[in-house]
Amino acid sequence: MNKHQNGHGNGRLVAESRENMTFSVNREVFVSREILEREQRTLFDQCWIYVGHDSEVRNPGDFRTRWVAGRPIIFIRGQDGTARCLINSCRHRGATVCREREGTARNFFCMYHGWTYGLDGALRGVPGEEAYPPSFDKAKMGLVAAPRFENYRDFWFLNFDPGAPELVTYLAGAKEYIDLVVDQSPSGRMEIISGTQEYDIKANWKLLVENSVDDYHLIATHTTWLNYMRNSGVNVAPPKGSGLLLPTKGLGKDLGNGHLTTDNPNFRGRPVARWISVYGEEAKADIDAIRAELVQRVGEARAARIADTNRNLVVFPNLVINDGSSVTVRNFYPVAPDHMRVTAWALGPVEETEAQRARRLHAFLTFYGPGGFATPDDVAALEAVQQGFAAWRDVQWNDLSRGMARNDDQLDTDEGHIRVFWRRWSELMETPA
Amino acid sequence: MNTPRASAVSRAEVEDLFYREAELLDAWKLDEWLGLLTEDASYFVPPNDKPDADHRFTLFTIADDIVRLRERVIRLKDPNCHAEYPPSRTRRMISNVRVVATDGDTIAATANFVIYRFRRHAAPYVFVGHYNYQLKRQGGMLKIAERRAVLDAEELGSLGSVSFIL
Numbered sequence A: 001m002n003k004h005q006n007g008h009g010n011g012r013l014v015a016e017s018r019e020n021m022t023f024s025v026n027r028e029v030f031v032s033r034e035i036l037e038r039e040q041r042t043l044f045d046q047c048w049i050y051v052g053h054d055s056e057v058r059n060p061g062d063f064r065t066r067w068v069a070g071r072p073i074i075f076i077r078g079q080d081g082t083a084r085c086l087i088n089s090c091r092h093r094g095a096t097v098c099r100e101r102e103g104t105a106r107n108f109f110c111m112y113h114g115w116t117y118g119l120d121g122a123l124r125g126v127p128g129e130e131a132y133p134p135s136f137d138k139a140k141m142g143l144v145a146a147p148r149f150e151n152y153r154d155f156w157f158l159n160f161d162p163g164a165p166e167l168v169t170y171l172a173g174a175k176e177y178i179d180l181v182v183d184q185s186p187s188g189r190m191e192i193i194s195g196t197q198e199y200d201i202k203a204n205w206k207l208l209v210e211n212s213v214d215d216y217h218l219i220a221t222h223t224t225w226l227n228y229m230r231n232s233g234v235n236v237a238p239p240k241g242s243g244l245l246l247p248t249k250g251l252g253k254d255l256g257n258g259h260l261t262t263d264n265p266n267f268r269g270r271p272v273a274r275w276i277s278v279y280g281e282e283a284k285a286d287i288d289a290i291r292a293e294l295v296q297r298v299g300e301a302r303a304a305r306i307a308d309t310n311r312n313l314v315v316f317p318n319l320v321i322n323d324g325s326s327v328t329v330r331n332f333y334p335v336a337p338d339h340m341r342v343t344a345w346a347l348g349p350v351e352e353t354e355a356q357r358a359r360r361l362h363a364f365l366t367f368y369g370p371g372g373f374a375t376p377d378d379v380a381a382l383e384a385v386q387q388g389f390a391a392w393r394d395v396q397w398n399d400l401s402r403g404m405a406r407n408d409d410q411l412d413t414d415e416g417h418i419r420v421f422w423r424r425w426s427e428l429m430e431t432p433a
Numbered sequence B: 001m002n003t004p005r006a007s008a009v010s011r012a013e014v015e016d017l018f019y020r021e022a023e024l025l026d027a028w029k030l031d032e033w034l035g036l037l038t039e040d041a042s043y044f045v046p047p048n049d050k051p052d053a054d055h056r057f058t059l060f061t062i063a064d065d066i067v068r069l070r071e072r073v074i075r076l077k078d079p080n081c082h083a084e085y086p087p088s089r090t091r092r093m094i095s096n097v098r099v100v101a102t103d104g105d106t107i108a109a110t111a112n113f114v115i116y117r118f119r120r121h122a123a124p125y126v127f128v129g130h131y132n133y134q135l136k137r138q139g140g141m142l143k144i145a146e147r148r149a150v151l152d153a154e155e156l157g158s159l160g161s162v163s164f165i166l
Helices: A033-044 A167-171 A174-182 A205-213 A223-231 A281-298 A300-307 A354-367 A375-391 A416-430 B011-026 B030-034 B066-077
Strands: A014-017 A022-026 A049-053 A062-068 A071-077 A083-087 A102-104 A123-125 A148-152 A155-159 A190-192 A197-201 A251-256 A259-265 A309-315 A319-323 A327-336 A339-349 A397-399 B037-045 B062-064 B089-103 B106-118 B125-138 B141-151
Touching: A014 A416, A022 A416, A033 A327, A033 A416, A049 A062, A049 A071, A049 A190, A049 A327, A083 A148, A083 A155, A148 A167, A167 A174, A174 A251, A174 A259, A174 A309, A174 A319, A197 A375, A205 A259, A205 A309, A205 A319, A205 A327, A205 A339, A205 A375, A205 A416, A223 A354, A223 B066, A251 A416, A259 A416, A281 A300, A281 A354, A300 A309, A339 A354, A354 B062, B011 B030, B011 B089, B011 B106, B011 B125, B011 B141, B030 B066, B037 B066, B062 B066, B106 B141
Parallel strands: B037 B141
Antiparallel strands: A014 A022, A022 A397, A049 A155, A062 A071, A062 A102, A071 A083, A148 A155, A190 A339, A197 A339, A251 A259, A259 A309, A309 A319, A319 A327, A327 A339, B037 B062, B089 B106, B106 B125, B125 B141
8 A cells, every 4th residue: 555645755754845835744643553662762762851840849858759751750859959850660670669649758668578768769778688699789779860850940851861962952942931931930930839630632642742832723622712701801802012022923933953832922811910801800900010020020021021922832742831821831641642641730930929829720720721611622622633543544644734835934823833843753753764 | 617407408408409410410401500509609620639629729620610610601502612512421420418517508518429421432431529518598499609529530531621510
């Protein structure tokens, strides 16, 4: 069977012709176990992968266990104050040595044979140690740490490739957009708010990359959310009169190394620092005060950049930071070609008052999350897409050419920024031998 | 809070309310269901990892005041509510109903639930948990002032979205 019919592909899964202005992705990339296996080895074992936020392990001994890049991980702050990323697997026979979701630990105890490890991973105790031969070296039997573990402005990432470039180099243009999020805090300190949204989507993980930054789908998929905004007295039409430092219209941007973002004028309100009617009249003075602090700290122009624009940022390959009606940090992993696990958190400035925090969380739930007015419809859309892919042999190609004929900036409703992801995916997955 | 007084409310009356509510929700008679609520009712689904938390400080799955709850009903009746179109078939089993406290016109009651949700070509979704209710006696009618649906699952996981009313 000719796998690349219709003149597409030339044997490639991501087929682009700038001359003909075509960009297609073969649907095999969403259904193939073999491709998923290669993604695990190529993307998740070689890219910087998000682990957690510094605020989640605030005090010595604080830990979180989670799955990162297919591995059980302990994200832990040691007694020395250093955040570490340890692989949660006993060096003896493999059991996870920490089985709680989160907490504060003094050590890790393997329930299988009783080996005990310090918070830095060092092997401390081995019951019946005298039975081991001289070759057994306790000093070399500590929990294995991720080969690389670095943070940018409190966002911690690991890398299983010891030779990878530094995180700050890897992040490239994404740093500027992380800054726009973190600078919302007067002290430059954001925190993950308690409460985790963990839900599965029966769809390929890459579909959530696309969906998280795809503004073309807003009108069709999120009609009921737009209705809710309208019913609440929010003007949902894009504002006029931005410019200079601010995007005059929604844009889709290439941030290098496969990272991408939307960059949109805000018209849905933001807890920092743009009031809309759903927040209530009583919130107006408070949001004005947040704005005044921001202007005083960073100046008019930067304040407008932070407060009057939204961004949905993808850090390649699987971290999304949506900074709009609230801030969500969203991470997701493939379980199977047609199945992903999503974890989502809310992020806010550490200085927020109770009223400000409550307003942020209320705004979050209006749009985002498994009980929000929008996310469940995204999930439904992605699952419908995955069902359609069952016919991938018959209907082979996704079209992602939207906006290719445009001479100036790509809009957020174009697919230029989504093509950024696919080009990087193709570079890593399809580089000719 | 006083200890329950048989004269304030009977378990049978609370059960009748819960069974009626389950019937309306399973039948997607959502406007009628809103009629069981007070004018300032709220509806909460706490996050699976923090079931006892306060929605003002913790990210919930759902934390609706009456304004957003009414909007949720508008959304759920709209064919553009893609997650629930066509509407899921649901069946609620409500059990272990107890009146736990009364205080004037306010009654605290709890119940366990198992809610089966079916969608075409999908494996059944089974939501298991308990409700904490605050009920109010208004003009002789027992009404729901607050309902909190607490899921037992450690994470939503394969339950996916909470796109219908638990």
